[in-house]
Amino acid sequence: MMILSAVAGFGLATASMAQQGPGFSLGETVGAALGDGLVLRSVDEERLFRDSRFGQRVQAEIDAASRALEDENAALLAELTAREEELTGLRETLSPEEFRAQAEAFDQRADTIRQDQAQKLARFSQFEESERRRFFARTGAILQQVLQEEGAQILIAARAVIIGIPEMDMTGAAIEAIDDALGDGGAPPFPLTVP
Known part of the structure; x- marks a missing residue:
């Protein structure tokens, strides 16, 4: 878990680690198992990213790029539909060889467009994952400071x-x-664009 590794120097506990601790069992207070005075805090990693200005900026960029891709897809679909109708009309006037050649060229163009658009769509999740990594890489010291301000020593993931x-x-x-x-994290090192 990213948050747990980000504050590794501060003392961590997960459910599995706690269960392996000496004498810890369900129903026993954490203080008794970990020692008097230790205070735990939790964070919801998904909410931490999603509700931060950084995460909201990332989502806004993905939304804008998604709308641009939808517009581009609509324009490409209109272009392909028009070309398909044109080919249908030419079928009676072209020789079978000429028609086959143009139909194959059309199919290749359609396949290329599908592959290009799929790659652009995959870029959205790659961008989000890259920005999540950048976010959590930069938040370890901040989380440690908040943990200290909360008077706690151990941070665990909410899940x-x-x-x-x-x-x-x-x-x-x-x-x-x-x-x-x-x-909002500033400009990403690898911006999300839909060429």
Whole structure:
């Protein structure tokens, strides 16, 4: 888990690590298992990214590129449809060889367009994954600072929590601190464009 590795120097616990600890079992208080005075906090990694200004900027870029791709797809579909209708009309006037050659060229063009558009669509998830990595690479020190401000020593991912109290979640405070420190993350190193 990215957050857990980002604050590795601070002391971490996951559900599996906690279960392997000496004497820890369900129903036992964490304080008794980990030692008096230790305080845990959790963060929801998905919400941390999604609700931050950084994550919202990434989503806005994906949405804009998606709309541009949809417009491009519509224009290409209109072009291919017109060409297909043209070929249908030429069928009676061309020799079978000429028609076959033009039909094959049309099929190749359609296949090339499909492949190009699929690659552009795949670029969206590649862009999002790249930006997520950049986000979490830059948030480790911020999360550590928020953890200290919360008076806690151990940060776990929210999905590792089986039972917890709402006060254990520091996602909101972490988002505020990340927004203050990183804003929207600035220009990505590999911008998302639809040529």
